[in-house]
Amino acid sequence: MDERNIQGKIFKKIREERGVKLKDAAGTTISARTLIRFEADETSVSLEVFEQLLRNIGICYQDYFSEYLPLVEIDQTGFLTEARRLETLGTFTAIKSLAIKTLKNEKVSIATRLYIEQYLSVIGETDGPQIIRDNRKIVLEHLRSLDKHTVNELYALTFILRTIKEDEFSDDFVRRVIQENLKPIKTDNFFSIDKGERSLLLLNSAIALLSRRGFIEEAEEYCLKAIELLKEHYNNVTHFMFHLISFNYILAQIQLKLNKPEGVELANKCISYIDAQIALTNMLGDSLTRDRLVKMFYDRNKTGIDFEF
Incomplete structure (x- = not known):
């Protein structure tokens, strides 16, 4: 066909x-x-x-x-289809090899480049051979050049920001991403809801990055605005609670960095919530998330106030 x-x-x-x-x-x-x-x-x-x-x-x-x-396969090289199959099998090194093979093709669309960078960011393979580094440069330049991003670009940016180096995106670009995604998207159909979800994921990653770069008070302000935006404009999205909890995870860490007692209180609530979730579902992923959060909360708590967990 x-x-x-x-x-x-x-x-x-x-x-x-x-x-x-x-x-x-x-x-x-x-x-x-x-x-x-x-x-x-x-x-x-x-x-x-x-x-x-x-x-x-x-x-x-x-x-x-x-x-x-x-x-319809937007990626005409077949990378996306094969990468999804390899992801299901858990063979992540094979995804890197597939990416290199695909990039050797003379005509690689920007859509395929975005998919490749997205996968490599997820599996932590962004510092591979020169052909992988060159692809990252092309993707980053493409994303920097745009005033507004498509759904797939939003998703790629989300994962890229989690592995970004200091000189790859400026602080001003990160702020621009945050400000753009603090503008509500009208979520009245399947496609706009999907875009809204991806916008929220990107907003989460961008605020976390701003905090890691030392702009903690600014990140707190943005995080509070994001939570308000979520409650006011996105209460109909499929993963509303996931986004709400994720922003609160970040906010707790930010407030702990600022030595705010409310950070301890919020961290207690976050762990209490995830404990209830573990008791209900007994999912390994939730237990791993709890362990990671506990470590981050303790590492950032300089308030002198003890946690309840």
């Missing part, structure tokens, strides 16, 4: 699954003959006509793209 020309075939699949006859789908929008050609991907239709065809069979863009997106 030609992944670049399957819109009509997917429309036909959805239409037939819903039991809508071809003549009813065409309606007065286009002729049945033209619809037959469109469904065979022999011709295209205007956006206005396509939107009316969707209405004719009683679906919206979200329904259509839920079928379309899994069949």
